[in-house]
Amino acid sequence: MAPNNLSYPMQEKPGGPGGFAAGTMLYLDGVTVSFDGFRALNELSLVIAPGELRTIIGPNGAGKTTMMDVITGKTRPDKGDVLFDENIDLTRLDESAIATLGVGRKFQKPTVFEPLSVFENLELALKAPRGTWATLRARLSGAQRDKIAAVMRRIGLADKATQPAGALSHGQKQWLEIGMLLLQEPRVLLLDEPVAGMTDAETEATAALILELAEDHQHSLIVVEHDMTFVRALGAKVTVLHEGSVLADGSLDFVQSHPKVIEVYLGR
Numbered sequence: 001m002a003p004n005n006l007s008y009p010m011q012e013k014p015g016g017p018g019g020f021a022a023g024t025m026l027y028l029d030g031v032t033v034s035f036d037g038f039r040a041l042n043e044l045s046l047v048i049a050p051g052e053l054r055t056i057i058g059p060n061g062a063g064k065t066t067m068m069d070v071i072t073g074k075t076r077p078d079k080g081d082v083l084f085d086e087n088i089d090l091t092r093l094d095e096s097a098i099a100t101l102g103v104g105r106k107f108q109k110p111t112v113f114e115p116l117s118v119f120e121n122l123e124l125a126l127k128a129p130r131g132t133w134a135t136l137r138a139r140l141s142g143a144q145r146d147k148i149a150a151v152m153r154r155i156g157l158a159d160k161a162t163q164p165a166g167a168l169s170h171g172q173k174q175w176l177e178i179g180m181l182l183l184q185e186p187r188v189l190l191l192d193e194p195v196a197g198m199t200d201a202e203t204e205a206t207a208a209l210i211l212e213l214a215e216d217h218q219h220s221l222i223v224v225e226h227d228m229t230f231v232r233a234l235g236a237k238v239t240v241l242h243e244g245s246v247l248a249d250g251s252l253d254f255v256q257s258h259p260k261v262i263e264v265y266l267g268r
């Protein structure tokens with residue numbers, strides 16, 4: 001949530017009251033990003049509602065990573081609107097301001113602190129955003145301990161609290177990192193191929209975790225994934241990216257039977 005003493009660049013239109021972006025959590029319109037003349041995003045438009053679960057698929061090079069880079073402020077678009085919570089213009093904010101607003105991103109590879117325990121990793125995540133080293137050393141309040149315990153139960157690691165993160169399986173590390181993001185109470189959570197490299201059982205457990213999060217409607221969840229079994233298990237609206245724009249969107253069955261999608265995935 002935005003701290004009160006900071007002001008964020010607002011946009012009167014289209015995000016302002018009654019504008020096109022009214023009621024949206026993320027609003028991308030006409031977003032273009034070029035690298036040396038090559039358009040990684042080409043007039044991309046995408047709208048995510050508060051609390052929505054959305055899956056994004058697309059062949060290699062479709063622009064999925066670039067889209068996440070634009071949302072998180074890592075890459076500035078050449079043109080287009082990128083609005084958060086109806087009218088906050090993300091193109092004018094840096095990465096840390098966007099993270100503070102409540103946009104969390106999980107990269108493909110887990111980046112937990114391996115020598116620290118599961119609990120300590122979560123403790124750091126809870127304190128770090130607001131943090132100075134002094135607050136990191138401060139004792140946790142009872143409420144903070146309860147929060148961490150609730151997240152450990154949710155990510156299925158309640159019995160691993162004292163284990164070093166380095167001793168966890170690949171899937172468990174991914175869940176720990178999701179737990180670390182949850183403690184920062186994001187309003188938008190971007191998950192980049194969360195089940196890559198997971199076992200089938202871990203993939204199933206991850207789908208169950210994401211569906212539980214979606215049921216809470218506390219966060220908008222954007223999942224970029226290639227694993228179609230997992231995409232099907234999520235049962236969410238699917239957006240297909242191709243050559244930097246939206247090729248199709250709808251249910252997985254709808255997009256999988258869409259002639260243009262078939263052409264892109266199977267080749268001409």
Ligand SMILES: Nc1ncnc2c1ncn2[C@@H]1O[C@H](COP(=O)(O)OP(=O)(O)OP(=O)(O)O)[C@@H](O)[C@H]1O
Binds near residue numbers: 060
């Ligand atoms: N920094 C960069 N400089 C030059 N070209 C880039 C850069 N970043 C991305 N691209 C190009 O932009 C296109 C889109 O890349 P992007 O990584 O967004 O695709 P993707 O859908 O995430 O692909 P993948 O599924 O392989 O991760 C690709 O052709 C890529 O080579």
